[in-house]
Amino acid sequence: MSLFGRAARLSTITSGAIRRRTTTTTSKTTRQCIFYKRYRQLSTKTAKTAASSDSWILELQSHLATTEVEFSVNKYELERHGRGESYHPTETPDVVVCPTSVDDVITIVQFCAKHKIPIVPFGVGTSVEGHVCCLQGGISLDMKNFVNMEIPNMEDDLLPDPIATVGAGVTRNTLNEALRHTGLQFVVDPGADATLGGMVATGASGTTAVQFGTMRENILAVQCVLADGTLVNTGTKALKNSAGYDLLGLLCGSEGTLGVITEITVKLHPIPENVMAAVCVFDSLQDAAQTVTMLKLCNIPLLRCELLDAMSVKAFNQYQEQQPNNTATKREEKPTLFLEFQAPSMTSLEEQVQMTQSICQDYGGSGFDYCSDEEERKALWAARHSLYYASVKLRPGAKGAILTDACVPLSQFASVIQETAQEIEEKGVVAPTFGHAGDGNFHTIIPIGEDDSEEYIETLHEISNNIVLRSLAAGGTCTGEHGVGYGKTKYLEQQYGPGAVHMMRLVKKSLDPHNIMNPGKVIPN
């Protein structure tokens, strides 16, 4: 990956070799980013930063000459580090730096604080709100070398704590793979194989949040480096903690704007012995949403609870037909609830499913199907698992999509999702809607075609905007899981009012007075 290798090889870097910071544009991104012109104007791409961009990299390399830190200005590496998995245009850093120890991070951060160089910490780039876009260039701090793992040893006679301490660069699949024979797992599953550092930074969540909560509820301790180089250890290994300010809570969801996360201690949970998956079809989204509320009121513990609208099911059916060796049954194109349960015994599991079935039927549910065999469960949930790709395929030629995210109180869930589906239909847009029904959180996937007209794309952004406004009006949030990045900063004041935003600004100012930590994100200007 590294064109110029380790810090020691100073001679190969000349001022001509370093690419000046420019924004990569392709025809696709040009169309998509017409609404983001104003964000590009925010970036301080002045003559001053461009001219000095070369010498500071050399200087930083000299500070790290005795270390194993890698630097790269390879064009493709810069681009890869300038984008996540969203429609936000690529904004490249000036250089990608890969530290190998906490001391490296401290050296780099202190250097950047002194010379006012932006730093954007980078995990694997799976975020979806432009988190890693380097709006002001600077350093993309790739945490890939922070891969230490400390997991429970089940051989000991004394049973270990179900916790694991991992470097920020460890991905969740890597952790779960290492935990395979411990009987424990890390439950937060945002879909992508994100790094744990990134998951803390974005406050990640997933389909198991309905039972286990989000990242917030699954971390016990975080180590990070502040913008002045201070090393901070927050939290403890104990399950509860009332000592001092909740720094863990502050860092979780801070999206790299308050410091560089280097190590995390996470909670683990037992891999369930007995799991059952169930599916039920409803005539309306309202009925399905009411069922979910009722299930919760009846105290039935749901492991997963996902709702797909009719268009999502249609997307799945079409997608499956195109697959070679298709064995999946075509599903009825109506709102469908996908549920999962776990219990220590098969009998309690069956009881839960039976109770669920009768509640579903009370709300007009039909076609209730359930199974416990792992292969069958996978087949039953196939529609939910392949949804992103199925949705993009709904529009032939579409390469990417706008992925919206909103979360409302459960009582408003049905009406908000209903109004969204209505607007989508009225505007004639292709946009399947699905949600973590148990949390009141839903997404729409709006595929964007390469040849889409500007008006069409404007309509798509309008829909996205209306979803947020609708959610805020319902007393919800502009983002349930994906985070703010820089596309949603404009909603924060509307959501919280000036007081909270002022408080956030104060926190940011005191922790990062020079605004070097992921500038342009989270806090509106």
Add this chain to the structure above:
Amino acid sequence: MKVLVGVKRVVDYAVKVRVQNKSVDLNNVKMSLNPFCEIAVEEAVRLKEGKHADEVVAMSIGPKQCTETLRTALAMGCDRAIHVTTDLRTDYMDLQPYAIAKIFEKVAEQEGTDLVLLGKQGIDSDCGQTGPMLAGFLGWPQVTFAANLEAKDGGIQVERETDAGTETINIPSLPAVVTCDLRLNEPRYATLPNIMKAKKKKVDTIAADSFGIDLEAHNEVLEVFEPPQRQEGIMVDDIDQLVDKLKNEAGVLA
């Protein structure tokens, strides 16, 4: 039927192996259950769950840490385990497939085994010899690279994967030796209750040199070295330069 499953403790597949003192450096290196052996254990447990096997015994040859490997096999569902203790290296440096197969022969005979399930190869030595050698010593039929196994009518029907395609082999009656390949199954995750239960399952310990077998290596390892460091690539300015280099330097174009 009684099933004997071979379980090897090897260097973890994700480890970047280094050479030290003319052999692979095993100091402080992460070890785990050989992936192909894990598949064999899973198949054995499935045979038991399908009521074809009444007992599954896991066996491992190696140092005291093999008990961890055996505990994993027990947690996955084996009934009991046999630990053949030795401090000889099992990655081909000391103990080699010939001697290992001889040990398995003795144990299979003692146990009255009907079916021996082994991984197709150890990911440390990559020999793939223990299974076939064992079948030879026992005089039993063998199927290697099993991708599907079905117990029926007192025998087994096995599909084996080759580069040319899949062969179906019928072994009308046991005993037999089968080595397991990747696509045979997906091994289960052991759950905590099973891990706890496994701590109580029986593990018999026998010293490797108590069998009266000559454990000496018949093949001498002459050299162990790391592959040459990959050369760093260079950037070329244009297609002409690329073609020139491919022709004249790399020699891959005429």
